Amino acid sequence: MDKNQWAYSENVKKHFMNPLNILQGPEEDYKADGKGMVGSPACGDMMMVLIQVAKNRISDFKWKTFGCASAIASTSALSELVLKEGGMSLDEAYKITPEEIIKELGGLPSNKIHCSVLGDKALRAAIDDYYEKNGITNPFQEKSSPVVCTCKNVTEEDIRMEVLEGVTDFEKMKEATGASTVCGQCEEDVKNTMKKYIDQYYSDDIYNPGE
Amino acid sequence: MSHYLDNNATTPLHPAVKEAITQSLDYYGNPGSMHQQGRVAKQKLDDAREEIAGFLGATPEQLTFTSCASESNNTMLKSVSSQDFGFTPHIITTGIEHPSVFNTAQYLQKRGIDVTFLPVTNDGIIEIASLQKALRKETVLVSIMHANNEIGTIQPIEEAGELCSQRGVFFHSDMVQSPGKIPFSLNKMPVDAASFSAHKMYALKGIGALYLKKSRFKNFSIIPLIHGGHQEAGLRAGTENSLGIIAWAAACRVMKDEIDTEIAHVKSLRDFFETKVTEEINDIVINGGNAPRKPCTSNISFKYIEGESILLRLDMNDIAVSTGSACSTGSLDPSHVIMALHDNPETAHGSIRFSFGRENSMEDVERTIAALKETVTFLRGISPLSP
């Protein structure tokens, strides 16, 4: 039997078996400039990201997770990406998308994509925390996402996040966000927004295990 | 060398089964045909049916072969929606059934049938008092599994069956995980119907059976899921899977002699395993540990860590197990069985099932304990939940 026939790509396996930049020792001993904690044990995954910031760049990135192989591998890959060449600027880091990480990993099965978005969510939370702690106005949070469903004030970003969580069915989206549950006029817009992100995240070329 | 500890999912073929298969490849005749080839195939089928029935403690006429136990369970439950009772029928089942009962019952619920899912104790056992409370005059079917596939707990089928028979309610049990794994015979069981599957006892996948004590019941009819020819007394159309049935009979023939040895063997492995794991790894819960259990099954929740990660790291060490974590299935919900026990998603996400079989050795157990210790230490080291 070939044990190299793994459920995930070689790169996922590498990061999963030997994850990079794990926080060693107690959290108190690490001088974090920002901390992000997202997810919950109830959902089956939880992520903590700690960052140190120097001259608007992320000079160090440490993390811990309660999560599956995809969560572990994608956060390891994310940390490597962020720390490359002396560390990304906060601006670049804030804009990292799940696709970039998935590409870095050499693909993920589509039902695993939701597990892989935790790392970059936690990273953004850590950057937000850094700004808040230092009393700096957060330059990123302002850019609000366009509203798709006006009755329920559901934004394009809300829909994108749900798609990443695996909500790809219109009825389920209505349940999850409340979008299109009042006047129903936005139905086409919601469907089109969903389609845009479904195509982006769940197209066949992303699912590419084993390289 | 690989260490296969997933015998509740499916089992490797017994050598005697492989031999029977090779010897039977040329019985290609359709058992329904009148010519020689057909008659030979029919004879083999009849012999096999007798062997399997004998092993299960039934008579040959009581067995209807199906394509799998999922089909047997579906036939059973969907019979309720395929007949007219003159009122809205009510079904009672449990919260820890295999998906082929659990999801089918949920499907029927959506179609307007009343369903009660009995709760279980923290140890994964239903209480007869709650069954008693749930029974109504509209209850037409009670379906309670015998040995649970995920945690191995054995339900009080005798009491449940007695109660149903007193109340005149049809009683079915999913007994897939019992034959060959615990001392077992249908002739002592107060059940009207039961489901079985060959691949859990060293035979082939794709063959199951529905046991029906009688061909007719007073208030309840079994309605075929697959209509067509007159095979299986009209209860299940389709040319019989002769090879699957012959292979299953071969498994029954050897298991008759080997069952006592096997039960003692897997029990000693499982007990040693659990003793060691308890000694060497802290913060664990043995799911169903205080209840009567199949001696081949150990289901353990490891706190602070997630099951798919454990499974995959063990897989890298050539150890095969399964998990109740959502992440292994692609759904977002963890095992409904472990949730029914603890109502704690974290415990469910961190659960691993180790199930032993005839081919396992002490070496498998020792290698697993070593790899498990290393895996749990590593994953707890990177978990923000670890104390």
Ligand SMILES: Cc1ncc(COP(=O)(O)O)c(C=O)c1O
């Ligand atoms: C308790 C139980 N019931 C039913 C089944 C379904 O059996 P089959 O694979 O033959 O459909 C299984 C096995 O997966 C099982 O463990």
